[in-house]
Amino acid sequence: MVKRIVLNDFSALHILFGNLDENIKTIEKHFDVNIASRDGEIIVKGDPNHISAVEEIIQILIRAIQAGEVIDQQKVNYVISTVKVGEGSRIEDLSKSFIVVTTKGKYIKPKTLGQNAYIKAIQENDVTFGIGPAGTGKTFLAVAMAVRAFKNNEVNRIIITRPAVEAGESLGFLPGDLQMKVDPYLRPLYDALYEILGADTYNNFRERGLIEVAPLAYMRGRTLDNSFIILDEAQNTTKEQMKMFLTRFGFGSKVVVNGDITQIDLPSGKKSGLKNAIEVLKHVKGISFMYLTERDVVRHELVKKIIKSYDSYEQKQKSFETKTTQKNKNMSRRNR
Template identity: 40%
Template sequence: VEKYNLNIVRKDLKIVYSDNGSISLVFKDNNILKGVVGELDSNLKELEKLSRSNIYFRGNSIVIKGDQASNELVKKAVEFLTHQFKTYGTIEKKDIISSMNKFMVSEENNKNLHQLDYIIKTPKRTVIPRSKKQKDYIRALKESDIVISNGPAGTGKTYLAVAVALTMLLEKKVDRIILSRPAVEAGERLGFLPGDMKDKVDPYLRPLYDSLYD
């Protein structure tokens, strides 16, 4: 698919997003609309085959209904086909297929780039979040000075926090890591525990050490 000026294309049409999730592309020139739609709606039918959207034209508009990701891909394809018709006066089936393929690949690349924001690389391993909540947690750890997290044991709270801290240290975004953990309830003293201070505290820091050494 050749490069084209999107601003020029959008002078010929207006994009309207509806509350129900559909997208309408309103054409100023009915001749361009007819060219994009194709004979007997052939171009729209081809776009439907290649997407998860229902596509039809009403008045001077092309209406796209389906899931959000599919609708956006079809919108981009229609914008390109508008350029194609204005430039060459014709639209072929191969133009429709190549435009959809291009935008699908572009969308996948964007998704992969976005995913990289949540990947944590340490000297021993690469840590990838397994859920949306873990992604949100990693983002908070990277962007905030103080993060309070609670939840069931084994959900990655300590492990992810240590992994982010180690990454920031290696990237020289921080000068040092301070490990701390409450060993007793507020107001109590460590004196009743056996051993010296290290013996008293180490068992409570063990999960942090394990995460750090991992």
């Protein structure tokens, strides 16, 4: 079967095909079709069962290009995976969603349906939990939402915190004053703020007390009104720390708690405050729990595969441990 898609926008056509036709080659590989362009037309040859999906993908990408979006391999692969599960029509919502503009004129938007649902949950709830693997944009999008709320005068200040827990290794003695000692733990938060606000604006706001980036221990004993408060790396809080944090916010405040429950760096025997909060608060109205998956990863395509492989391995390990435990119990009963 041959399908002709008329497209007179030659600049969009060039962007669609990508450098050395890498975008089109990706589509061809997934659907075993041949795609070429001639005189403002895109010609697709292949299995009739695949042609309609390919046409939908091309139309979605063309509309994204015309909306000013960057089309890279991550975008192409995400559109392909979304169309394959029958959710292609929902991608249009991503072009309409807009959070904030950086100092360099870059538009910050959600890149996946999961990210879009996440920012909508932040808008609609006083407390939102963002739970998912690394690379899903939990921290960056939360910071972008905080900056937007601040610029729109919805809050008077932004407070971002995270527990100072070493990721499975000892950093030893760190020189300098207290701020210099904790800064390495907070670096990802600074990076997000620098990218969105620019270093000069961030430093100005920080000096005036409008933005505060601090370890979680600094939150104890405070009541935070009219603030946008973000707790990052929440899987590394203890139950006591999480309870302390969630009882800090006051009137006019919004809270976002982010974490990855597959990467807990607490000492053995300590239960994660994030895991505990999911159990304790799952039925409380006004609190939203948003779960992002490997499909929402916006890093290198291999990162998705790595996350998926680890998840699969850990599930097999849990299943094996459960069966072993049950087998030992059964043997113990027999011996009695």
